[in-house]
Amino acid sequence: MANKNWATNEISSQEGKTIIITGATSGIGLEAAKILSQKGGKLILPVRNLEKGNNAVQSIKQGLPNADIEVMLMDISDLDSVRQFAEKVKMKYNHLDLLLNNAGIMWTPQRNLSKQGHELQFATNHLGHFLLTGLLLPLLKTTPNSRVVTQSSVLHKKTQGQDFEPSIQLDDLSFSQNFDTKKAYAQSKLANLLFTYELDRRLKAANINTIATAAHPGYTATNLQKDAGFIMKIMNVILAQKVDMGVLPILRAATAPNLKGGEFFGPTKMNELKGYPELVPSSDTSYDQNLAQKLWAVSENLVAYKYDL
Numbered sequence: 075m076a077n078k079n080w081a082t083n084e085i086s087s088q089e090g091k092t093i094i095i096t097g098a099t100s101g102i103g104l105e106a107a108k109i110l111s112q113k114g115g116k117l118i119l120p121v122r123n124l125e126k127g128n129n130a131v132q133s134i135k136q137g138l139p140n141a142d143i144e145v146m147l148m149d150i151s152d153l154d155s156v157r158q159f160a161e162k163v164k165m166k167y168n169h170l171d172l173l174l175n176n177a178g179i180m181w182t183p184q185r186n187l188s189k190q191g192h193e194l195q196f197a198t199n200h201l202g203h204f205l206l207t208g209l210l211l212p213l214l215k216t217t218p219n220s221r222v223v224t225q226s227s228v229l230h231k232k233t234q235g236q237d238f239e240p241s242i243q244l245d246d247l248s249f250s251q252n253f254d255t256k257k258a259y260a261q262s263k264l265a266n267l268l269f270t271y272e273l274d275r276r277l278k279a280a281n282i283n284t285i286a287t288a289a290h291p292g293y294t295a296t297n298l299q300k301d302a303g304f305i306m307k308i309m310n311v312i313l314a315q316k317v318d319m320g321v322l323p324i325l326r327a328a329t330a331p332n333l334k335g336g337e338f339f340g341p342t343k344m345n346e347l348k349g350y351p352e353l354v355p356s357s358d359t360s361y362d363q364n365l366a367q368k369l370w371a372v373s374e375n376l377v378a379y380k381y382d383l
């Protein structure tokens with residue numbers, strides 16, 4: 075049974091660990107970087123904007139001058155950029171303990187496309203991380219007790235604020251017809267979970283001791299809501315939790331000992347919007363193995379990379 079009030083004091087030393095965190099220039103990723111750095115981890119932060127990346131490093135080093143952090147360029151929505159980043163990492167490092175797939179965008183005001191022509195929320199939140207994980211798998215596989223942790227959302231399922239059942243539109247993943255930005259975001263966050271559970275099953279079937287877990291941060295005030303309108307700005311002040319709480323589920327999924335793989339952590343207060351992280355169930359659709367296999371196959375096709383599993 076999960077502990078109550080799990081907090082960062084539960085995190086053991088991360089010394090000797092190499093940790094990649096996507097989306098660490100702001101919000102939850104930056105907070106996770108600060109804490110894992112304080113715990114002694116060596117961080118690699120792939121960012122799409124080097125100035126923002128360097129600012130993030132500066133803000134971490136303010137409290138921790140000896141923090142070991144390397145910033146590298148990567149736009150997670152651009153598959154070429156993901157390939158270049160992964161190549162550089164593999165040339166320089168021979169192990170990888172933790173990969174935190176955290177970067178994300180939400181509710182773009184219009185239908186934007188990635189460099190390779192995929193709907194931008196799907197490309198950023200799912201496809202880029204799918205490729206990144208696959209390319210870094212050789213390092214993860216050879217690192218004992220390594221983990222891949224992917225950030226999903228409570229919006230991967232039908233919630234009070236979401237009056238549709240999120241699905242994977244296998245026949246039109248990029249919403250070329252009837253674009254609905256909330257459905258596209260929900261699809262990408264459902265894809266994060268289908269990917270995590272399928273990855274974990276495939277790792278186990280291949281007898282690899284890397285595990286895959288997932289998390290969601292409830293409702294946390296960050297830059298994510300910048301396109302979500304005026305009401306959301308007010309809600310951010312009165313309802314959302316602060317980033318020091320929102321970071322806890324992904325940190326628990328990343329560091330809690332004795333996880334088997336396939337765990338999903340999120341807050342449990344106020345319909346999972348707030349509170350300390352515990353194991354939470356995800357939607358029935360997220361556990362659909364047939365759908366997960368189809369998404370896996372189509373993702374391998376779209377990113378032109380076949381997993382070595």
Ligand SMILES: NC(=O)c1ccc[n+]([C@@H]2O[C@H](COP(=O)([O-])OP(=O)(O)OC[C@H]3O[C@@H](n4cnc5c(N)ncnc54)[C@H](OP(=O)(O)O)[C@@H]3O)[C@@H](O)[C@H]2O)c1
Nearest residue numbers: 097099100101102149150151177178227293294296297298
């Ligand atoms: N906050 C919430 O309530 C909430 C709820 C559910 C799920 N989530 C999830 O939590 C994760 C973190 O979000 P957040 O709330 O911390 O938001 P945030 O403050 O906006 O941070 C998002 C991070 O992702 C990065 N990013 C976005 N697109 C990128 C790209 N193409 N290439 C590289 N980096 C990119 C951003 O970099 P830039 O600085 O360059 O933009 C930023 O570092 C996301 O996956 C989000 O879906 C958040």
